[in-house]
Amino acid sequence: MSLTDAFSIGLALVVVGLALWTVAARDAFAAVVGFVAYGMLLTLVWVRLDGFDVALTEAALGSGLTGAMLIRAAGRLRDTEATANAERPGALIRLMAALAAGAVTAALAFAVLALPDPAPTLAPQVAANIESTGVGNPITAVLMAFRATDTMLEAIVVLLALIGVWSLGPDRAWGARPGPRYRADPDGGLAYLARTLPPVGLVVGVYIFWIGADLPGGKFQGATILAAMWLLARMAGLADAPPVSSGWLRVALVAGPLTFLAVGAAGALYAGAFLGYPEGYAKPLIKVVEWALLPSLATTLALILVGPPERDPG
Amino acid sequence: MSALNIFSILAIGAGSLFFLAGTVGLLRFPDALTRLHALTKADNLGLGLIVLGLLPRAGSVGDGLKLLLIWFLALFASAVSSQLIARVARARGPRA
Numbered sequence: 001m002s003l004t005d006a007f008s009i010g011l012a013l014v015v016v017g018l019a020l021w022t023v024a025a026r027d028a029f030a031a032v033v034g035f036v037a038y039g040m041l042l043t044l045v046w047v048r049l050d051g052f053d054v055a056l057t058e059a060a061l062g063s064g065l066t067g068a069m070l071i072r073a074a075g076r077l078r079d080t081e082a083t084a085n086a087e088r089p090g091a092l093i094r095l096m097a098a099l100a101a102g103a104v105t106a107a108l109a110f111a112v113l114a115l116p117d118p119a120p121t122l123a124p125q126v127a128a129n130i131e132s133t134g135v136g137n138p139i140t141a142v143l144m145a146f147r148a149t150d151t152m153l154e155a156i157v158v159l160l161a162l163i164g165v166w167s168l169g170p171d172r173a174w175g176a177r178p179g180p181r182y183r184a185d186p187d188g189g190l191a192y193l194a195r196t197l198p199p200v201g202l203v204v205g206v207y208i209f210w211i212g213a214d215l216p217g218g219k220f221q222g223a224t225i226l227a228a229m230w231l232l233a234r235m236a237g238l239a240d241a242p243p244v245s246s247g248w249l250r251v252a253l254v255a256g257p258l259t260f261l262a263v264g265a266a267g268a269l270y271a272g273a274f275l276g277y278p279e280g281y282a283k284p285l286i287k288v289v290e291w292a293l294l295p296s297l298a299t300t301l302a303l304i305l306v307g308p309p310e311r312d313p314g
Numbered sequence: 315m316s317a318l319n320i321f322s323i324l325a326i327g328a329g330s331l332f333f334l335a336g337t338v339g340l341l342r343f344p345d346a347l348t349r350l351h352a353l354t355k356a357d358n359l360g361l362g363l364i365v366l367g368l369l370p371r372a373g374s375v376g377d378g379l380k381l382l383l384i385w386f387l388a389l390f391a392s393a394v395s396s397q398l399i400a401r402v403a404r405a406r407g408p409r410a
Binding site for chain 2: 188189190192193196197200
């Protein structure tokens with residue numbers, strides 16, 4: 001067994017152990033911390049598997065953004081957590097839950113073990129046809145050309161998630177700025193970080209977006225970094241979210257998905273299929289959609305984290 | 315084995331030791347402030363030494379600068395977040 005094998009096996013054991021610990025943790029906050037650490041280790045796993053695109057997405061969205069969202073949720077649930085933990089369901093319900101969870105695990109294990117070896121793959125077809133898209137990164141070619149429908153639905157699902165978050169706000173706060181107003185010492189460390197880091201973060205976020213055409217990266221990862229920079233400025237009290245009734249905000253949110261839909265509809269007219277790209281125009285059209293999606297995704301992801309409108313409109 | 319390789323091994327080894335010591339401190343120290351003190355050693359010295367050890371192995375000057383930037387960003391973020399945690403810990407009293 002080589003040293004890298006030993007590292008891989010150790011990493012896998014730690015990931016499984018941490019996953020079990022996260023499920024078993026009684027305290028919501030502790031479970032969230034476990035989940036974030038689990039996501040970071042999963043990023044390492046994807047790097048070991050040479051899945052750099054997935055690794056970036058896991059670090060930015062799976063662990064970072066979702067982790068921040070879960071920390072907020074755990075903070076909100078803190079007051080009622082003791083009561084919720086005190087309620088213990090009856091033995092029958094616990095047994096049924098254990099059986100259902102066990103059955104899902106067994107079905108998943110069976111599905112994975114039943115895969116033929118080597119697993120079925122469309123990778124050769126992608127490699128054979130990637131020329132026609134003009135894009136260098138096969139992941140981007142799949143996401144934006146061969147399986148563009150999935151990506152479009154993803155962009156729309158994120159928007160629907162934001163509508164879901166907004167709908168949790170009380171009626172009286174509708175139309176107000178979302179989330180709490182943060183105040184921090186304007187000369188303190190946090191405000192200094194929030195003034196110094198965004199220039200670096202903007203460059204890194206746009207770079208990861210820009211390089212996505214040919215190397216690992218892309219709009220979702222880039223948008224998450226841009227959203228994180230704005231959230232940092234907001235937490236330091238340097239920026240505030242626009243009111244949810246703002247027309248400009250609504251335009252920014254839907255511009256990306258609408259552009260995607262428009263390009264898709266144009267494909268139905270000129271290329272013979274919804275989301276088809278006419279010969280020779282694939283790369284420019286992919287660029288247009290990606291540039292339109294980046295600001296929309298960054299805004300949507302940031303506002304999902306900010307939460308529902310809860311202040312009185314004033 | 316070249317001198318640069320020996321330098322890399324020594325620096326990365328020393329950096330890993332600081333990470334180990336920081337982790338032991340995080341687990342063993344009695345309160346939030348001393349635990350933070352242990353963690354900053356891992357972030358600052360541990361990561362710094364590992365970056366230093368990796369520098370001779372960087373493929374280009376650009377890669378080396380990126381490594382240094384990562385260390386700088388980690389230093390910056392950990393300094394600010396330690397300050398924030400320490401402030402809350404102090405406000406809540408020594409037992410928090």
